[in-house]
Structures are given as C-alpha cells and as structure tokens.
Amino acid sequence: MKKAFWLVVALLAWASVGAPAGGQQPVRxxxxxxxxxxxxxxxxxxxxTSGKDYATSRRLVTAEVNTVVGEIFAHDPGAEILVNDSHGDHQNVLHTELDPRVIYIQGAIKPLGMVQGLDATFDGVIFLGYHAKAGDPDGFLAHTGTGSVKGLWLNGVEVGEGGMNAAFAGGHGVPVILAAGDSAAAAELxxxxxxxxxxxKTAETPASARLIHPERVHALLREGVRRSLARLQAGDYSPFDLGTPVxxxxxxxxxxxxxxxxSIPGMSKVDGFTVAYTAEDADEAYRLIRFMYRFVSS
Ligand SMILES: [Zn+2]
Structure with missing residues (x-):
C-alpha cells in the first residue's frame, strides 16, 4: 500500500516537471x-553592422527571440529550442541577454545558412524577422539571399528566403508553425x-517602414505563438514538401x-541571367542555392 502511494507521488512529481500533459515528449x-x-x-x-542604430537592432532582435521562446516555455517548460542567427554575418542576437534555456548558433560560415541545425527531430520551425522575396514592391528591404538574386523558383514555384527555408524543413518533414515579419513577408508566407x-510592421516604401512600438509587436508575437502551439498540438500543419527531384x-x-x-556540373543556362539545375532533393537544392548566391560572386 505504502509502496503504491509513493509510486503515485513519484509519477505526479515527474509529470509536473518537464513533461507536458499526456506524457508527450517535450516540444522541439x-x-x-x-x-x-x-x-x-x-x-x-x-x-x-556599420549603420546608425545597429546596436538598437541587436536589442530589438534579442527581445523578439526572448518573447517567442518565453511563450513556448510557458506552454512547455521542458521545450527544446535551437535558435539560429540568420542575418548578414549571423552575429546579431546578443547571446548573453538571450533566454538561458535555448541553444544558440552564431556565425555565417555554415553550408545550411538560415536553416543550419534543422533536422527531422524538430516538431516545428519559427521564422522571426523575415522579409519578402526579391522584387515584391510591397516589401520592406525585400530580397532573396543577396542583391545579386532577382528571382528563385523551386519546381516552378517562386520563393524567397522563407519559401526556400520552408522547403528545406519540409524535405525533412518539419512544418513552419509561425512566420513573423513585415506585412508583405507575412502575406507571402x-x-x-x-x-x-x-x-x-508595414513598408511605407521599399526602404522605409511604418512601425508600431516593440511592446505591441511582442504582444502580437505571444498571441501568434499561442495560436501556433495550439495548431501544432492539434496536428493542423503540413510540411512544405516539394517532393523529389527539386x-x-x-x-x-x-x-x-x-x-x-x-563551372558546376549539371548546371544549365536558361538565358543570359538565368540558370537551372535539377537537384536530387530539397537538401541538395538548398546547399547549392546558398553556395550560388553566398559564396560565388561576380
Ligand atoms: Zn537578413
């Protein structure tokens, strides 16, 4: 009798630490x-990095990450979160001010760039601070990869960075559960x-934006995370899977x-400005695309 009682106590204690209701694995x-x-x-x-108020941007981006992960941890204290810095030299988030419960990847010399570290073990992907694809007239600082890219199509679908990163995730069976950015990025994704x-925020012109205060942005992000986790729990997401080949x-x-x-074997020239390549899958496609815009210059 006593033994059974302590077993129940131990089980209850275990259930209250880390594991979410229902005994599921912590969300990744x-x-x-x-x-x-x-x-x-x-x-x-x-x-x-050399621009006016870049230091303010570092504080703003860190606060958005902390807001989002804080809301995830409120939902699941045992959550496992990997944050990948994905802009410029990939050294923007202020690591020492980041929520200590997350793991953080810094530095841009990585073959998978904005999705470095993402694999099939994750339950969902969140995009923060995203922008619209190259050429979107309603986007704030819209581009794809670098200024040298004017357009990118995967199996005939035009995508920007968000679509490209989602295709990589989808190839591994992982859905994008939330995308945050300017109004054009949000609409696109x-x-x-x-x-x-x-x-x-909303672009006023391609290079100026109509802003709302960060506190209001944080409230919207918290609501967005709550909606996302509810949908994830309900199994209401599909990975963006382009199939094979890509x-x-x-x-x-x-x-x-x-x-x-x-110079790349298998690469063809569609016209003076356009190349084409058939990749085995989204993983191979991603590595090649990043290489073509990031590490090949003209
Ligand atoms: Zn960027």
Whole structure:
C-alpha cells in the first residue's frame, strides 16, 4: 500500500516537471532569426553592422527571440529550442541577454545558412524577422539571399528566403508553425505555407517602414505563438514538401554570375541571367542555392 502511494507521488512529481500533459515528449522548436523583418527596424542602415542604430537592432532582435521562446516555455517548460542567427554575418542576437534555456548558433560560415541545425527531430520551425522575396514592391528591404538574386523558383514555384527555408524543413518533414515579419513577408508566407503569421510592421516604401512600438509587436508575437502551439498540438500543419527531384531556376542581376556558375556540373543556362539545375532533393537544392548566391560572386 505504502509502496503504491509513493509510486503515485513519484509519477505526479515527474509529470509536473518537464513533461507536458499526456506524457508527450517535450516540444522541439527550431527558430531562424533574420533582421529586416524585426519590429522597430525602419531603415536599411539599422540592418548593417556599420549603420546608425545597429546596436538598437541587436536589442530589438534579442527581445523578439526572448518573447517567442518565453511563450513556448510557458506552454512547455521542458521545450527544446535551437535558435539560429540568420542575418548578414549571423552575429546579431546578443547571446548573453538571450533566454538561458535555448541553444544558440552564431556565425555565417555554415553550408545550411538560415536553416543550419534543422533536422527531422524538430516538431516545428519559427521564422522571426523575415522579409519578402526579391522584387515584391510591397516589401520592406525585400530580397532573396543577396542583391545579386532577382528571382528563385523551386519546381516552378517562386520563393524567397522563407519559401526556400520552408522547403528545406519540409524535405525533412518539419512544418513552419509561425512566420513573423513585415506585412508583405507575412502575406507571402501565410499564403505559401498555410502557416500562422505575425505582422511586425508595414513598408511605407521599399526602404522605409511604418512601425508600431516593440511592446505591441511582442504582444502580437505571444498571441501568434499561442495560436501556433495550439495548431501544432492539434496536428493542423503540413510540411512544405516539394517532393523529389527539386528543379531550381535562379535569375541573377549579372550575366557574369551565370557564366561562372556553368563551372558546376549539371548546371544549365536558361538565358543570359538565368540558370537551372535539377537537384536530387530539397537538401541538395538548398546547399547549392546558398553556395550560388553566398559564396560565388561576380
Ligand atoms: Zn537578413
């Protein structure tokens, strides 16, 4: 009798520490953090290490990450969260001010860039600070990868960074559960991925933004995380899976870039500005695309 009582006490104690109701595994969330779409950032200068108020941007991005992960931990104290810095030199978040419960990847020399560290063990992906794809007239600082890319299509679907990163996640069976950024990014990713979105600001012009105070952005993010976790728990997400193979079409600003890329076996030239390549799967496609815009210049 006594033995059974202590067993019950032990089970109750175990249930209250870490494991969420129902005895499920702790939720595993991957967070990719860009900078252009973070609330409170209204100029291009703020996204550049040498620009005015870049130090403020570092505080703003850190606060958005802490807001989002804080809400996840409130829902599941045992959550496992990996945060991948994903803008510029990938050294923007202030690590020492970050929620100590997360693991943080810093530095840009990594083959998988904005999705480095993401694999099939995760339950969901969150995009923070995202921007719209190259050429979107309603986007704030819209681009895809770098200024040298004018367009990117995967199996005929035009995507920006969010779509490309979602395709990598989808190839591993992981859905994007929340995407936050300017209004154009939120619209683009909400439509493409059928995911929850949070709008942090609206472009006034492609290089200026209509801002709301960071405290209001944080409230929207907390609500967004709550909606996302409820949908995740209900099994209401599908990974953005392009299947195999993945046909890449990529348009560049310079014909020289296209000519240099012909050094890659299997790469074809569609026209003076555009290359095409058929990758085995989303993983191979991702590595090649990142290599083409990040590490090949003209
Ligand atoms: Zn960026």
């Amino acid at each position: 969330i991957f967070v990719s953090v860009d900078l252009e779409g973070i609330g409170g950032i209204g100029t291009g200068a703020m996204t550049s 909400g439509a493409l991925l059928k995911t929850e979105t949070v709008t942090t 046909r890449i079409r990529m348009r560049f600003a310079s014909t020289t870039h296209v000519d240099i890329l012909q």
